[in-house]
Amino acid sequence: MTLAIGVDIGGTKIAAGLVSDSGTILESVAEPTPDDATKIPAIVADLVERLSGDERPVGVGIGAAGFVGEDRATVRFAPNIDWREEPLGADVQALIDLPVVVENDANAAAWGEFRFGAGEDTEDLLLITIGTGIGGGIVHHGQLFRGGFGVAAEIGHMRVVPDGILCGCGQRGCYEQYGSGRALVRDARERVVNGDPAAAAIAALGDGGDLSRITGPAVTKLAQEGDPLSVELLTDLGRWIGEGAAALATILDPRVIAIGGGVAAAGDLILGHVVAAFETHLPARAHRPEAAVRLAALGNEAGIIGAADLARVEPA
Missing domain, CATH: 3.30.420.40 (ATPase, nucleotide binding domain)
Incomplete structure (x- = not known):
């Protein structure tokens, strides 16, 4: 079984889950979204560490509301968080030493539904x-x-x-x-x-x-x-x-x-x-x-x- 961690950064809550390759969330954790956006990478890194335990996930996917650049790492603009050209992927990856992919939150949800939900057919x-x-x-x-x-x-x-x-x-x-x-x-x-x-x-x-x-x-x-x-x-x-x-x-x-x-x-x-x-x-x-x-x-x-x-x- 290949494990990966998914993170959903919202305006009020940062939620994360350890997910199997069949789309099952095996364990989940969450923390409030801080008012200071500069603290978000450290919170994400902490959630990843708590979920990893003895496991070695292959990577971390982050869903964030807003415009995510074609590099799949930079949040160009977020409506509810003070991010403008934010290098979110690089900032998180520097703290966890795992590959990090950043995606628009609705895109991530669409992919989840395509793979394991309403669109799997x-x-x-x-x-x-x-x-x-x-x-x-x-x-x-x-x-x-x-x-x-x-x-x-x-x-x-x-x-x-x-x-x-x-x-x-x-x-x-x-x-x-x-x-x-x-x-x-x-x-x-x-x-x-x-x-x-x-x-x-x-x-x-x-x-x-x-x-x-x-x-x-x-x-x-x-x-x-x-x-x-x-x-x-x-x-x-x-x-x-x-x-x-x-x-x-x-x-x-x-x-x-x-x-x-x-x-x-x-x-x-x-x-x-x-x-x-x-x-x-x-x-x-x-x-x-x-x-x-x-x-x-x-x-x-x-x-x-x-x-x-x-x-x-x-x-x-």
Whole structure:
């Protein structure tokens, strides 16, 4: 059995796992993400040391949100961590004496799903990860597609509404402003603030006026319990996701589209609406083969599993 370590660096947590060549996480550890980004390489090195024990992993794969250069070592830009042209791979490798591969976190998750999850029956996969924003990863003919500069598949910033809602990237009308967990929460809170009588159950989440308690998981739970407005909000969210997926399929022509990320926890409650919108908006649908749209299979572990496998099959 060939072991590798996968690391997922998020805005609040750094999680790592010792992963077998069958995609099984044998052991996992985590630490909070520090406010001081210069401390991250040392934390990653410590996690790797704790996971290694008596084992000798073949390498370490790191998934990080942001633009990762074609050298698969430099984080050019990260939205939630103060990294600009950060030599993350070299900094970590100097501390652990193991090969290190750095990959965009959604790319790593896509690779994990391709190898061991929702896309293991195909050579062409599009992963759409729906969290606070929208991330994406593309596997084409069995290879991870990184683009000419290493920053492909930033699908959350595809423009879907001209002059629409201002996005954190500086543009307006981006996909993630309409089809993400952030959009779900924004719309739910707006209904409460505007005094919509249908929002009584949602308003109760923020008892005392604390809108921060109105979260995506909380609204999803209400929808699962049958609250009509929460169901409506998830229906709208699924429509946006499905419309975007249809536009992406027009360009990429994947065989499988996997929907992952936190919003996917809504399961069939949202997937049906995604599929319906995808089918409605896919051009010339009656005259083309059609991608299978399905939920991702690996959950929050996809990034760790995928990053570890990339360190194994695409060593630095």
